[in-house]
Amino acid sequence: MRDFKVLKFLDNFRGFFEKLGVDYHIMRKILQVKLIMDGRRVPTAVGGSAKNKNEDKYENGFFKSLWIYGLIGIIIVPFVVMGKNFIFQMSFVFGMLMFMIMTSLISDFSSVLLDIRDKNILFSKPVDNKTLSTAKVIHILIYMFFMTISISGIPLVAALIRHGVLFFIIFIFEIVFMDLFIVVLTALLYLVILKFFDGEKLKDMINYVQIVLSIAISIGYQLIGRVFEISNIKVIFTPKWWQYFVAPIWFGAPFEVILQGNKSIPFILLSILTVVVPIVSIFAYIKLIPSFEKNLQKLNNNSGKSEKRNKVISDVISKFICFNKEERTFFRFASNMMKNEREFKLKVYPSLGFSLIFPFIFIFNVLKDDGLSKLASSKVYLYIYFCALMLPTVIMMMKYSGRYKGAWIYKTMPIKNIANIFKGTLKAFIVNLLMPIYIIECAIFIYIFGMRIFPDLIVIFFNMMLFTVICFRVMKKSLPFSESFGVSKQGEGLIMIPLMILIGALAGVHYFCTTFNYGVYIYMIVAFVMVIAAWKKAFNISLDTINLNE
Known part of the structure; x- marks a missing residue:
């Protein structure tokens, strides 16, 4: 069975996963099968078959389409190189990145996170909930990482040339934390919905939450512009309490603290949130994995009060x-x-x-x-x-x-x-x-x-x-x-x-x-x-x- 470079890279973190209580060997096998199946699937991304005559040359259509994300990333370059008002520039950069990544996650990868079909096979084997859920999250993160790097690849090169190595390193680390935060936050939100709803109502609520999330992302992106005031062609950042709830501002703050030497309390607190919130979210998710997988079974439950479709109205309209x-x-x-x-x-x-x-x-x-x-x-x-x-x-x-x-x-x-x-x-x-x-x-x-x-x-x-x-x-x-x-x-x-x-x-x-x-x-x-x-x-x-x- 074909091995993947991304899995060989993941092997370097085997000890970390095992300390979290994950059976790394089984998780790796699950990921290997999922990636092979992705390569054999006819991807919407490319329109042709992803299958070649030689099994060793299976190509995943998603990776073949990453160049499109690279073109999108060109839009971000001016914000990276425009000057040294890093809190303004990088808040907008991470705002755009989070907007695009979360949009893709909600529309393309929610079905992976909420997938219960593989349980029929895996739960007859010695596979625990934590290992399966971790495999799902890593599966999504693999695609999100490549998508994020494709979008931010050109901006990263521009950042290295314009601002130097330290800026580049901070940018890379924050991209990793951003992806982790987005995936785990989405999973925790779905966990809340799974906890309080059941049957058909649960399925409807997940779809409504997606609409609300889409709206919230759009509105949140607009809030970034409201954070800054333009006076005499200068962009001014005035700290306010509500800005601590606007995630892209967190990711802009460390550039000011580390590169500009701004040691004011608001910037330090925002920088701490950049690291602490994603890490706390990860540990919270790991702690709640058993509850997540247990409640995920509700998607198989059709008991609940199913809404009766009014066939008479549908017939009249038709x-x-x-x-x-x-x-x-x-x-x-x-x-x-x-x-x-x-x-x-x-x-x-x-x-x-x-x-x-x-x-x-x-x-x-x-x-x-x-x-x-x-x-x-x-x-x-x-x-x-x-x-x-x-x-x-x-x-x-x-x-x-x-x-x-x-x-x-x-x-x-x-x-x-x-x-x-x-x-x-x-x-x-x-x-x-x-x-x-x-x-x-x-x-x-x-x-x-x-x-x-x-x-x-x-x-x-x-x-x-x-x-x-x-x-x-x-x-x-x-x-x-x-x-x-x-x-x-x-x-x-x-x-x-x-x-x-x-x-x-x-x-x-x-x-x-x-x-x-x-x-x-x-x-x-x-x-x-x-x-x-x-x-x-x-x-x-x-x-x-x-x-x-x-």
Whole structure:
């Protein structure tokens, strides 16, 4: 069985793991199997098979996609090299790093942390909870470490050249502590949820917590900018009590203390938190591992008060928006999958949280500068287009499922027109995921800006419908829920860039139409016609263009 360099590196810490009560030999075997399985999995990141003819040349698609993270890291470089106001610079750097890492952890790796499938095999063997949980965390940390290094690799080189070896060493150590802190904090949060909920309610709560976490990450990132004041082109840091709860500030403080010699009490306390909180979190998690694994079994418990889905309402909606029996069938099928499949929700729901909060983040920035009265009379309501940021990601994810092996059912059904499969699935996505968020956004925006924006909201909805079809059209075609989830989903990441530009262009045209009389109403008619035409033409798909898993 293939060995891995990362496992050979881990061997250097064998004594540490054994002191924690972990059976290192078994943990290593579990990690070895998991890494091999990751390499054999068809990764979402790359789109091709990860399997080569020679078994020794199995390649993990996640590692092949790390260059994309490297490009993201270029954004961080200016903050690293811009000067020597380290508390300001490095707080922003770690804020961006934590934002990207936590987003990826919540959407891509929560399913690994909450995985209970391997217990059916491992718990018939002499494997204890502590060893299994530690293997899970190390498995996640391996991917997070490579992802973090890919993002921070170019900034680290820039830091070494600009600020020297000591800065570079501090940066490296803090990245390690940051990754440990993020993983353990997420695990402890899930432990709290597992402790207090059961059955179906537990599964729903985990998904809601993911949305809340996504929102909290976005808001927390915005708080970093509020910590500093700009006066005469100088950035001023004024310590306040609440800053001790903003983690990126912790990681900025040691640079000031060690490199700038700032020995003031706030900086020393913040520096101590950088080391103490991650270490305390790790020991707390180790102590609570038995409780975590015990409560994790609740995910197998379907007793609890399961929410009864109102099939009558679903049938009425499907009859109203679907135009034939086949389309209605796949509308109901996709709706059930989106509502009930836990792994799909673990990966998709964080995107919903970001879509919900992003428009208000930008509005808040305008509100701070201009005030409420000026805001209400402005055209800032067009920021609601940020709600559409979720569309490409969710549409891309609709071809994946934890139960993808059931896709054989497509071959047994007497399907007359394959377009009905995609139409029904996309309409289920619009009704179940997009519309609830958009309705909430519209209600709040109407409260802020008044009923005058109602025609604009209709135009935005039509543009979202058009954008949905375009996203579907340009992405790789696969039958809904017919492919296995990969370790990550960066494979079609490059497609996201022009799609983001496109939604920006639609918003730009909308803004232009607001500058002259009846422009919005003209645009509304044009957008409606384009939506009808797009929905008629976009689904004329040949079977040759569809990925059919054998």
